[in-house]
Amino acid sequence: MDQPFVVGRVRTPAGVVPRISPLLLAGDRWGSFKARWGVGRMHYTVDLGLYALGEVGPESPVFVTANYKMSFDCLRESLAGRNGWILVVDTQGINVWCAAGKGTFSTDEIVRRIEIARLADVVTHRKLIVPQLAAPGVAAHEVKRLSGFRVVYGPIRSKDLGYFLDAGLKATPEMRQKTFPIGERVVLIPVELVEALKTALIIIPVLFVVGGLGGPGSFWDKALDHGLLGVSALLLSIVAGAVVTPILLPWLPGRAFALKGLLPGVIAAALIAVARNGAWVDLSGKLETVAWLLLVPALTTYLSMNFTGASTYTSLSGVKKEMRVAVPLQVIAASAGILLWLGSRLAA
Amino acid sequence: MIGQLTYLKDVVTLRLDAEKCTGCGMCLQVCPQAVLARENGKVRIDSRDSCMECGACARNCPTEAIEVSAGVGCAAAVINAALGRNSSSCCCIIEQPESANRDSQAPADRRGSSCC
Structure with missing residues (x-):
């Protein structure tokens, strides 16, 4: 009851149900923004159970969603001006599709939540509107058998709910198909970026320290020279793999994600080599350049490959197939790159 | 394409x-x-x-x-599974061995990731 979106209470035969507002406030948008950047994402939840939206009665439709706050917000916002019950099930704070894949948004969880909320006492009909993307975890015929409630799969995007409701719970084929347009790819970039940068923060000091070792001259000058080159190469690889690949995904050559990352990786490596062309004079400089020519594409293709998890159309069989080829090549390139880079410090 | x-x-x-x-x-x-x-x-x-x-x-x-x-087509989950870790940066799960044609829901041995 003490959640900011609760604006009142509704009396039902099964007890008092919180009435919620369909309006997203600044706090809701700020919460989504933070979650997109990986801040508090694992604990961005709403309380479980039944909520009422608008002027609800025993005939009002029931919508089921995950207890991830962003999922809940999408739903209530799309239902502005309409009436309905929202049943929040326990997905451990994970969004609808991922929770369904994980098995937490499941038949058993829906059935359990119907019982706990005493939904059969609240509504007279026996119908649940469940998001289509919950279907990997939910068996409609099993929910019916176990609870008496018939699952009707709603559209993929909550913004199509209005059409779906007005059409008598029917979705068009387009509403049932998951696309991956640029806007959806871009919002996934921050989390990928933050994860990559967390690892980079551990590597960066190592690059400076090792960069400062070997050869004549002061440690600090060398650390700045070779360390800074390394840090630039590292950050450029992260931008190429975790930002450029997601944005340009449909236009990059290849189907495998690691392959899609090759072009941005090679361009990033070329930029580093060009920026460093003055060093192509002695063995140390040559080794250093070749090292980064290997390391940058290895890292970029690896990060691109990792975007399979965020993408909406990759199969596990396909990911395993591309990894069987890509990972050994990445390991070889990265190992050779590290050895050459260490060698460049020794040869200095 | x-x-x-x-x-x-x-x-x-x-x-x-x-x-x-x-x-x-x-x-x-x-x-x-x-x-x-x-x-x-x-x-x-x-x-x-x-x-x-x-x-x-x-x-x-x-x-x-x-x-x-x-299963979920996620490289990070495949790597985590191979390394025996159970957390990952994306919303991936560790693959489930049995076919999805079963009614079994969320088997206990399914390890979740800490995210999404």
Whole structure:
């Protein structure tokens, strides 16, 4: 009851149900923004159970969603001006599709939540509107058998709910198909970026320290020279793999994600080599350049490959197939790159 | 294929038993990739390479006519599983060994990731 979106209470035969507002406030948008950047994402939840939206009665439709706050917000916002019950099930704070894949948004969880909320006492009909993307975890015929409630799969995007409701719970084929347009790819970039940068923060000091070792001259000058080159190469690889690949995904050559990352990786490596062309004079400089020519594409293709998890159309069989080829090549390139880079410090 | 998002060719494990199919169309409703189509009262696989093995069709088939080894296509999860870790940066899960054609929900040995 003490959640900011609760604006009142509704009396039902099964007890008092919180009435919620369909309006997203600044706090809701700020919460989504933070979650997109990986801040508090694992604990961005709403309380479980039944909520009422608008002027609800025993005939009002029931919508089921995950207890991830962003999922809940999408739903209530799309239902502005309409009436309905929202049943929040326990997905451990994970969004609808991922929770369904994980098995937490499941038949058993829906059935359990119907019982706990005493939904059969609240509504007279026996119908649940469940998001289509919950279907990997939910068996409609099993929910019916176990609870008496018939699952009707709603559209993929909550913004199509209005059409779906007005059409008598029917979705068009387009509403049932998951696309991956640029806007959806871009919002996934921050989390990928933050994860990559967390690892980079551990590597960066190592690059400076090792960069400062070997050869004549002061440690600090060398650390700045070779360390800074390394840090630039590292950050450029992260931008190429975790930002450029997601944005340009449909236009990059290849189907495998690691392959899609090759072009941005090679361009990033070329930029580093060009920026460093003055060093192509002695063995140390040559080794250093070749090292980064290997390391940058290895890292970029690896990060691109990792975007399979965020993408909406990759199969596990396909990911395993591309990894069987890509990972050994990445390991070889990265190992050779590290050895050459260490060698460049020794040869200095 | 430039400008279009299609994943690898000829890899998916989707199988459809036309004998068992009653043509109820539940699978057509839940498939997010328009992989299946109905023809003369039976469902057939229309664009196999679009399948992402989410398992929604198999899970919702009342006659167990569809089988797919379901999982989430996520490289980080595959790596984490190989390394024996159970957290990952994306919303991936560690693959489940059994086919999605079962009714078993969330087996206890399924290790979750700490995210999404």
